[in-house]
Amino acid sequence: MNGLSRNSLPPGSSADTNAASAAHRARAALVGALFLTSTITFAIGSAQINAYFDDASKGRGALAVGVLLEAYTALAVVGIALAVLPLLRRESRQMAQGYVALRSGAPIVPIVLGGNHELFLGRRIIVRILPPMDPRELARPGTGDVALAPGSQEERAAAHRLVEAFHAQTAAEVARAHRDAEPPPGHRKRGLRLTKMFR
DSSP states (O other): OOSOOTTOOOTTSHHHHHHHHHHHHHHHHHHHHHHHHHHHHHHHHHHHHHHHHHOGGGOHHHHHHHHHHHHHHHHHHHHHHHHHHHHHHHHOHHHHHHHHHHHHOOOBOOEEEESTTSOOTTOOOEEEEOOOBOHHHHHOSSOTTOOOOTTOHHHHHHHHHHHHHHHHHHHHHHHHHHHHHSOOTTOOOOOTHHHHHTO
């Protein structure tokens, strides 16, 4: 008897591998569907909007349809970034976050923590919120207001620049927060096992 039932397979077993593969395929199918539909809706939506402004007799119905299709396109682009986030995290968690920031275009609000690298009883933790950052500005040069093709080399390079610029602009604040959180010399650090518990 090996003590294992069919419902309690060890990690890394074929069942785990099959489940991971199925999840990977489902996510890939979702990304593909979002990419195809967003491409189609963008083309149709743009045509409807242009047709309305070229010929007002088309009526506002064409404009409304075009705007709705363009709205779906924008949501689908963000959806693609969120769908591939778990896949990108396997390679680089920071790059994955860079892609999401670049795709969404929403301002990045840095939250700096100081003192969280070593936890013990009575530990002082500093939390500082920095001014919002524009992901497009962080991704310059080479990005500007130009739309980047999803999955292109240009988008990958822009995500790299974004991550590097973000770290460069926040590094000093992170170091200062850690310095300010340090206890005075000679302070006894009790309960250091908390560091391992929360990592």
